[in-house]
Amino acid sequence: MELSSAAIPAGSTIELAYAEPSCGGRNVSPDLRWSDAPEGAASYAVTCFDPDAPTGSGWWHWIAVDIPAAVTALDAGVQPPAREWVNDYGYSGYGGPCPPPGPAHRYVFTVHAVDVEHLPVPDDATSAACRFTLLAHAIDSASFTATFAVEG
Template identity: 55%
Template structure:
């Protein structure tokens, strides 16, 4: 088994912002991802519902990040932004397939797989448990600025300066070593 790592979370280096709540019908904070939320099981984005965002929220962004990926920079599985402020829930699969569950105006940037959707968990066999940080950001503008061709780093840079609230759920997933 690989050495257990606990790398920093993506927000550990950002200024503190107002917390709010996010829950899921598909994911329990600290629990395991479901089989359909992994790359080999369907790449289905989980249901997310949030409440209590701070006053001044004009849009939302949603990301999923694996800080434990053996890359030196983590791995972005989902980068979605410009979700209208009137939307406080995404159904399971909203970021997957034909993307019909997304609200009008929402923008998918490419993830680290290179696609504009939710890419499921796929840690290397025997690498130990990986954390998948699902974050909902309350944003102070209707449009964040980047377009769908932006990298996760560019979207993250813009979120750093426009986030006024943050909520997160962390799921784990592990692929046992072969043999």
């Protein structure tokens, strides 16, 4: 599979508009496009993760599942046709970068091809349970990484 974004090219620095409001951003979710999904992909999921967050376990910025198999792109700032889980900020949907001041953090955007149309996880499940179930049903994935920093 391949994943790309016109707004956030792989290896780029994420623009402020895509950052969390508490860091001066507008929390706009980026456009994403994917291709070359394997046969048997019944739906997709999109995640964004910061492995550099000082939590010992990173920081989840976005978990969207049950994106229909016919959808292979998301437009910037548009609510995806998906179920979205609570991110580590505590709200559902996309939460942009907002690391503590210091070195840039990496943000890993991933699309997962999933073998079921509807991920078998209850709407009130924790985001950890959703991610666990997602990985159990993922048949392929593609990622890219970009960075963001807050000067301080």
